[in-house]
Amino acid sequence: MNNENRYEAQATQVLQYLRGLQDRLCNTFGGASMGGEFLRDAWERPASETSLQGGGITAVQEGGEVFERAGVAFSDVRGSKLPPSATARNPQLAGRGFRAMGVSVVMHPRNPHAPTSHANVRFFSAGDVWWFGGGFDLTPYIPYEEDVIAWHRAARDACDGVSQNIYPVARKHCDDYFFLKHRGEARGIGGVFYDDVNESSADMPLTWEQGFALMQRVGDAYHDAYRDVIARRRNTPSTERERNYQLYRRGRYVEFNLVFDRGTLFGLQSGGRTEAILMSMPAEARWAYRSPDAQMDAALLPYLTTLRGKDWLG
Amino acid sequence: MNNENRYEAQATQVLQYLRGLQDRLCNTFGGASMGGEFLRDAWERPASETSLQGGGITAVQEGGEVFERAGVAFSDVRGSKLPPSATARNPQLAGRGFRAMGVSVVMHPRNPHAPTSHANVRFFSAGDVWWFGGGFDLTPYIPYEEDVIAWHRAARDACDGVSQNIYPVARKHCDDYFFLKHRGEARGIGGVFYDDVNESSADMPLTWEQGFALMQRVGDAYHDAYRDVIARRRNTPSTERERNYQLYRRGRYVEFNLVFDRGTLFGLQSGGRTEAILMSMPAEARWAYRSPDAQMDAALLPYLTTLRGKDWLG
Numbered sequence: 001m002n003n004e005n006r007y008e009a010q011a012t013q014v015l016q017y018l019r020g021l022q023d024r025l026c027n028t029f030g031g032a033s034m035g036g037e038f039l040r041d042a043w044e045r046p047a048s049e050t051s052l053q054g055g056g057i058t059a060v061q062e063g064g065e066v067f068e069r070a071g072v073a074f075s076d077v078r079g080s081k082l083p084p085s086a087t088a089r090n091p092q093l094a095g096r097g098f099r100a101m102g103v104s105v106v107m108h109p110r111n112p113h114a115p116t117s118h119a120n121v122r123f124f125s126a127g128d129v130w131w132f133g134g135g136f137d138l139t140p141y142i143p144y145e146e147d148v149i150a151w152h153r154a155a156r157d158a159c160d161g162v163s164q165n166i167y168p169v170a171r172k173h174c175d176d177y178f179f180l181k182h183r184g185e186a187r188g189i190g191g192v193f194y195d196d197v198n199e200s201s202a203d204m205p206l207t208w209e210q211g212f213a214l215m216q217r218v219g220d221a222y223h224d225a226y227r228d229v230i231a232r233r234r235n236t237p238s239t240e241r242e243r244n245y246q247l248y249r250r251g252r253y254v255e256f257n258l259v260f261d262r263g264t265l266f267g268l269q270s271g272g273r274t275e276a277i278l279m280s281m282p283a284e285a286r287w288a289y290r291s292p293d294a295q296m297d298a299a300l301l302p303y304l305t306t307l308r309g310k311d312w313l314g
Numbered sequence: 315m316n317n318e319n320r321y322e323a324q325a326t327q328v329l330q331y332l333r334g335l336q337d338r339l340c341n342t343f344g345g346a347s348m349g350g351e352f353l354r355d356a357w358e359r360p361a362s363e364t365s366l367q368g369g370g371i372t373a374v375q376e377g378g379e380v381f382e383r384a385g386v387a388f389s390d391v392r393g394s395k396l397p398p399s400a401t402a403r404n405p406q407l408a409g410r411g412f413r414a415m416g417v418s419v420v421m422h423p424r425n426p427h428a429p430t431s432h433a434n435v436r437f438f439s440a441g442d443v444w445w446f447g448g449g450f451d452l453t454p455y456i457p458y459e460e461d462v463i464a465w466h467r468a469a470r471d472a473c474d475g476v477s478q479n480i481y482p483v484a485r486k487h488c489d490d491y492f493f494l495k496h497r498g499e500a501r502g503i504g505g506v507f508y509d510d511v512n513e514s515s516a517d518m519p520l521t522w523e524q525g526f527a528l529m530q531r532v533g534d535a536y537h538d539a540y541r542d543v544i545a546r547r548r549n550t551p552s553t554e555r556e557r558n559y560q561l562y563r564r565g566r567y568v569e570f571n572l573v574f575d576r577g578t579l580f581g582l583q584s585g586g587r588t589e590a591i592l593m594s595m596p597a598e599a600r601w602a603y604r605s606p607d608a609q610m611d612a613a614l615l616p617y618l619t620t621l622r623g624k625d626w627l628g
Contacts, residue, residue: 041603060603069601182582182591251595258572259582268496268573277496281565281601287383288597289355289374289589 007125011099014123014212015076018103021121021219022074025105026059028227029070036064038072043273045077052077058276062283066114066234070107071279075100079270082126098126102133103219104263106280107226112246114233115140115147115188116253118280119222120263121215132211133195135170136222137178138229139188139253141246142296143303147229148189152312154225155192158217162210169204170194175309180256186304187256192218195262245296250285257281321439325413328437328526329390332417335435335533336388339419340373342541343384350378352386357587359391366391372590376597380428380548384421385593389414393584396440412440416447417533418577420594421540426560428547429454429461429502430567432594433536434577435529446525447509449484450536451492452543453502453567455560456610457617461543462503466626468539469506472531476524483518484508489623494570500618501570506532509576559610564599571595 030038044055054077061070078099102122109116121134138151152171159167174193179186197206197214206214257264257280267277291297344352358369368391375384392413416436423430433450452465466485473481488507493500508528511520520528571578571594581591605611 058603062602071603182588247598254568254599255572255592258569274496275603278569278601279603283602284561284598284600285568286598287592287595288376289372289385289593 003128007127007130010130010208010212011101011123011125014101014215017212017216017219018074018076018101018121018123021103021223022057022059022072024223025072025103028223029067029072029107029230030059030061030064034061034064034066036061036067036070038070041276043276047080052079052270052272054078056276058273058279060279064110066109066111066230068108068110069279069281069283071105071276073104073276073279075102075104075276077101093126093129096126098124100124104280105222108250108282109230109234111234111236112141112238112242113144113236114230116250116282117222117226117229119219119226121219123212123215129198130208131196131198131201132206132215133197134215134218135174135191135193136218136225137174137188137191137193138226140303141249141300142242143189143300144233147232148303149312150228151189151191151225154221156313158221159192159214161217162206162214163204166194166204166206166214167192172309178256179308180252180260182259183252183255184305185252185301186308187252189303190308241293242296244286245293247284247286248288248292249300250282251287253282254285317442321441321444324444324522324526325415325437325439328415328529331526331530331533332388332390332415332435335417335537336371336373336386338537339386339417342537343381343386343421343544344373344375344378348375348378348380350375350381350384352384355590357590361394366393366584366586368392370590372587372593374593378424380423380425380544382422382424383593383595383597385419385590387418387590387593389416389418389590391415407440407443410440412438414438418594419536422564422596423544423548425548425550426455426552426556427458427550428544430564430596431536431540431543433533433540435533437526437529443512444522445510445512445515446520446529447511448529448532449488449505449507450532450539451488451502451505451507452540454617455563455614456556457503457614458547461546462617463626464542465503465505465539468535470627472535473506473528475531476520476528477518480508480518480520480528481506486623492570493622494566494574496573497566497569498619499566499615500622501566503617504622555607556610558600559607561598561600562602562606563614564596565601567596568599 026038030036038059038061041058047053056075059072061067080097081095082093082098105119107117116139119136124131156167170192174190177193199205264277340352344350352373352375355372361367370389373386375381394411395409396407396412419433421431430453435448438445470481484506488504491507513519578591
């Protein structure tokens with residue numbers, strides 16, 4: 001098999017995993033048991049000089065009983081010229097052709113006891129240069145230590161199945177990345193995150209086979225861990241006060257995504273499909289000059305500040 | 315009078331105008347007739363190596379009858395080192411000490427027939443280099459041609475009182491700047507906007523005296539023009555459908571401020587007071603994969619797309 005064919009075969013393997021993951025997530029988090037369906041919006045875009053070529057399926061659920069808004073987006077795009085935001089760490093790639101595939105997930109439950117979650121797995125190829133990226137993180141509004149521990153355990157187990165060198169690095173990346181500098185707060189309680197990973201990565205070098213195995217373990221672990229959190233919290237009785245606080249804290253989620261998130265900025269810069277990129281936005285968010293609830297802040301904020309980086313599995 | 319004293323005297327003049335403007339805006343748009351008060355949060359920050367020194371008064375109204383959320387912020391800060399976002403157009407100033415004063419206003423009325431408005435006037439001095447910036451723009455959710463024409467007339471009259479060369483330039487800056495590239499939509503129906511204006515500005519050079527006169531005319535015109543719009547629209551009966559559409563469109567307002575607004579990015583980068591910077595956020599915003607109201611889009615979107623840049627005063 002020559003190199004071109006090998007790249008193609010690898011991409012096909014990744015493609016199959018990603019499409020299967022999207023289906024599984026839509027089946028688990030949509031349907032009768034969730035009181036809401038994911039609507040699939042398939043799209044395709046022909047080649048042009050100025051934009052990406054490719055296609056995808058954006059699955060969105062809005063107004064469900066369990067999920068107010070949730071999105072599971074699969075995309076597979078090719079471009080003739082990498083945009084600057086994609087090459088910040090790899091300036092030698094600026095201007096090259098590329099192919100990028102991924103599944104990106106954000107789920108905003110209605111119940112304030114149920115945390116918002118995010119996951120992303122992606123594969124990037126620009127000829128002989130390739131990398132994997134991905135991870136998942138959890139954003140509670142009313143924190144439960146049981147959920148925090150289970151989430152980090154799922155993250156560690158997913159990584160350890162490939163190599164024990166991964167988790168400490170990917171955990172720290174997650175804590176560092178999902179951080180709102182202007183607030184001095186983490187977005188949530190963390191998880192794992194890694195990007196631009198290949199054989200020559202400084203802190204977690206992986207072969208292609210390891211990178212693909214990690215993608216699968218991360219995608220699968222997210223599916224199972226979040227399914228379990230939702231099962232525990234979806235029916236917890238909640239008050240209007242808790243709901244108000246949740247909507248206020250969702251303003252922070254919006255701030256992170258629009259100010260800091262590399263994926264969002266890459267998408268908006270590269271002429272991506274705006275509604276698919278912004279499916280990460282909550283259905284509703286609020287802002288106020290002062291927090292509406294000092295008591296609920298007192299329960300949540302330690303998880304986002306002093307406990308950030310804590311070893312929950314020790 | 316030596317140069318240092320002259321700079322100081324000029325700054326004092328600007329300071330007095332700005333504080334008076336803040337008071338007038340709070341009195342006109344708050345109080346019994348508006349069913350809501352501006353709460354004044356005075357702040358002061360001592361010098362430190364890493365942040366700005368100075369003070370200000372952030373006046374915020376939340377939960378009023380006419381205004382859901384409104385902010386009028388005055389600030390007067392000094393820094394020992396200009397942050398990169400402030401020197402994009404003036405790289406020779408990077409690292410210099412500076413003083414910046416301004417009044418910044420965003421008002422979000424509750425009634426969907428009443429437009430959101432924004433205004434800003436500011437003065438920037440870095441020793442012998444100074445500039446003025448400012449402007450105002452209007453963001454309707456249910457457009458009224460009467461309001462659009464009155465708004466642009468107020469903008470033109472404010473500029474023409476200083477020089478007839480200003481309005482065409484500042485109108486175009488406003489249309490260019492308040493634009494959501496990823497949406498292909500203007501934020502609103504425009505107004506005027508100018509930045510980095512001094513004697514050597516390429517497109518609208520102004521003496522210091524002209525710059526200060528323009529600041530005053532722009533601040534005054536905003537006060538009067540928005541007062542008149544609110545008087546016309548505050549009591550228009552509205553439906554839940556119109557309210558839903560307004561909240562959805564407010565998502566766009568959030569997107570502009572967090573993705574594109576230079577003032578917001580400057581503030582967040584330079585370690586400004588986050589809640590004061592983000593007082594521009596609406597009380598509440600919503601997102602949806604598809605517009606909830608094609609008919610209301612059909613009424614509004616032409617103003618933000620095909621009619622963008624139209625000469626309403628011709």
